[in-house]
Amino acid sequence: MTLTVHAPDGVPEVVEGTDLAAVLVGLVDLVDGDVVVVTSKVVSKSEGRVRAGDRDGALAAETARVVARRGPTTIVRTHHGLTMAAAGIDASNVALGSIVLLPLDPDASARRLRERLHALTGRVVGVVVTDTAGRAWREGQTDIAIGAAGLTVAESFAGRVDAHGNELAVTAPAVADEIAGAAELAQGKLGGRPFAVLRGRADLVLPADEPGPGATALVRAEGGDLFGYGAREAVVRALRGAARDQAPFGAPVPPEELLAAVAAATCDRATGSVEEGVLVVRAAPDDAARVRPLLDPLAFAHGWVCTPVEPGSAVVARMRPSTP
Amino acid sequence: MTLTVHAPDGVPEVVEGTDLAAVLVGLVDLVDGDVVVVTSKVVSKSEGRVRAGDRDGALAAETARVVARRGPTTIVRTHHGLTMAAAGIDASNVALGSIVLLPLDPDASARRLRERLHALTGRVVGVVVTDTAGRAWREGQTDIAIGAAGLTVAESFAGRVDAHGNELAVTAPAVADEIAGAAELAQGKLGGRPFAVLRGRADLVLPADEPGPGATALVRAEGGDLFGYGAREAVVRALRGAARDQAPFGAPVPPEELLAAVAAATCDRATGSVEEGVLVVRAAPDDAARVRPLLDPLAFAHGWVCTPVEPGSAVVARMRPSTP
Incomplete structure (x- = not known):
């Protein structure tokens, strides 16, 4: 099996009201079954989620509860249910003295982008909205899916058995997160490539009238996690x-x-x-x-x-x- | 930028002593700068890490310390420093009644595979050994890098500034983990494709005489994490x-x-x-x-x-x- 991940150059600066679908369609010829990946940063910018100020000042409003603190680091659970340092508030790739808040409802953002891409091209694609997140126990960050539309976000092997007869009950690859990470490898952090298109996993893309579970389905419910607090x-x-x-x-x-x-x-x-x-x-x-x-x-x-x-x-x- | 991820079909059953490099070279034409990804399962099988028994029986020997428990789930820190349910002991894709332990030193396994690939082909590639791991706060699993050789495992933007003059000090994409996840999208869990080759990020591949930091560099040191216990x-x-x-x-x-x-x-x-x-x-x-x-x-x-x-x-x- 062969996949391609293409992150186009030439994306103009995104501002409030930018039609992201129109920008992407001008840069990439989409086909049915593509998965379109876009950073939450440009989604937020297009949705007017840029604010004057710093991260500390905006943190309380974005926080559902504090999960852990150490020194200058505060890890919180956001109103979306995401557990992230500084509530995912971003102070990079934005004008000095400004910050970018996460989209209010990243799954809804993904659905709108999917529908607009369908309207412009007739293509049925999946959409993933990504953000960069640290992890427990491991250094560095990976991009994860904070919004999704028209996509199976986790494969399920419940009830399946492997070639040896072993049950695969608990195996559920979080493919939306793996797609987000694969996209980051092509997007990079400094190249001005907020879009990526993953081709080759059309089996994960749902019919046009099915929005799917969204990335919310990847958020473990409050109280369901063993690491609800540091x-x-x-x-x-x-x-x-x-x-x-x-x-x-x-x-x-x-x-x-x-x-x-x-x-x-x-x-x-x-x-x-x-x-x-x-x-x-x-x-x-x-x-x-x-x-x-x-x-x-x-x-x-x-x-x-x-x-x-x-x-x-x-x-x-x-x-x-x-x-x- | 365009990446490809190719997971070849036709890999024979791997047993103790199987020359993984020779198997891969028979299936893929490698080029300089490729990143070769292989599941820890087949690395372990080739290294004779299959044992008779069940996961519970083998857990204590693989455990450095217990991190969290709930019901039937035990999350431990392994001797490698990996925090994983059941210490990464695998009971799938192996004969019924057998288990597969993680490689003793996955970075060393990666180095050996890299050297053998170089000997067989003259190509300078990076190598990632992967395993499937759950995460705090999110449902499902992603593949991560538990071993690496000849690869920059985390990019560093320390001291870099974006186009707006914002410092990117804490941004360090864990590219080895993102590569592991991208590979899983092409490998799948049931298709018998334990190898994948990622092409297009030759900038991450180190010269032949540099093994690099290994995936150990992605393990946060004991006491350095806010989630050392559930x-x-x-x-x-x-x-x-x-x-x-x-x-x-x-x-x-x-x-x-x-x-x-x-x-x-x-x-x-x-x-x-x-x-x-x-x-x-x-x-x-x-x-x-x-x-x-x-x-x-x-x-x-x-x-x-x-x-x-x-x-x-x-x-x-x-x-x-x-x-x-």
Whole structure:
């Protein structure tokens, strides 16, 4: 199988109101099944998302919640559900003293571009809107899909088996993100090539009347991720125990899982048993004072909550699943 | 700019001792500046890394430390420094009842393949060894570079400015990962195409005598990442406070940063001041008992440690940076 990725030169400066589809059509002959990739930067510029100011000043309005902080770095979850440093606010390739906010609804931007390309050319293409994002655990950034239209964004092999009979249940290549990265290799950061066209995966392109799931489908739901907070932020939030901070830790775990966490955190000084859905935690009298303060943050981080117990009892806490 | 990604059909089953370079050379005419991409699966098979057994049984030996757990999912840091579910142990595209471990040293595997390709063809190419990995915050998986040779794995724009005069200091596209993802689009998961050749980015390929930094350069150092533990795991580890668990939280923060965390976690019930590098934490007498147990895990997560104070003092703790 052979793919091509073509990023055309000669794109003029994009300003509010620029017809991106018309620009691209003037530079590339599209065919059915092409995937058109465009940076969110020029989508934002065409949609009037340029603001005077700096990134720090604009951060709060773009932030749904803070995920992690260290020194000058703030990683937040945006209103789109994207987890990004500085909420994806961009201060490069824009006039000095200005910033570019992400498109308000990148999937809608992708749909509009797809429809306009269809109107201009009659071609049925997929569209990906990209942004440059850092990753946990790895240096550097890759481009990812923050908007998509007319495209299968993740292949699914659920129920498929390989040639050896092994199930491929959990394998779901996030092809929209791989397309975004492939496009970046041709676009570069300094060449003025905000468009790319990937040809050769027409199987991923949906019929003209199907917008598809959009890149939103690649965003893991709040609470569904194991890394909803940075490691330090998680500790601070669990110790504080404010109800509004609990959801990013995820839904209540099964009691056995919480029991294992209690044993680990207390170095086995506390034991517990499950009694009618309530986790009853006990400790030796000498250990109770040391164990008890650990249980509130532990319960909090596992989607549970401690309820009061009678003083002087061998029971140091009763825990029940939190029901926000 | 135009790139092509070609994944040849017709690759025979790879077994221990298979000469991967000879297989590829029989299928593709390489040119100088090509980037050859190969899945870690066939590299491992050729290197005899297939084992009888299941993933759970092999996990401990491949694990440097556990990063996060939830239900049946265990995400670990491998001895290579890769953060992956099940340590990258693969149970697909292998005989039922067998598993494939990652190559012992994927950068070395890439260097050997590069040298062998050069010996067979005289061509100077880059090599990327890939694996399929999940990501924080996003659904699905992408292929990433776990080994590389003769390749610039991350472009650097440090000190460069864009056409508007904005510095691009932190922009470092992880091109080796983007190449891995682009290759996956052509390889697929079920087509028996473990090789791909990316043509058009010869600027990333190093001279024959330069192996380059390898994909190891894309691994963020232990303690350098904000997500060294999953959110729940971070809470459990901080509450337990075992010295060996502290490094993944990172180096000691500046005292002002810890002070802000103390204020946040205690809902401003504790205040502090920095006195000769020691953080002195005070609280009202009524609050001291509630505040004190929070300070050990807080200090721990920020690379600090609490030292004993005289009982009955308004000082509830003195903290100093941890020096492991």
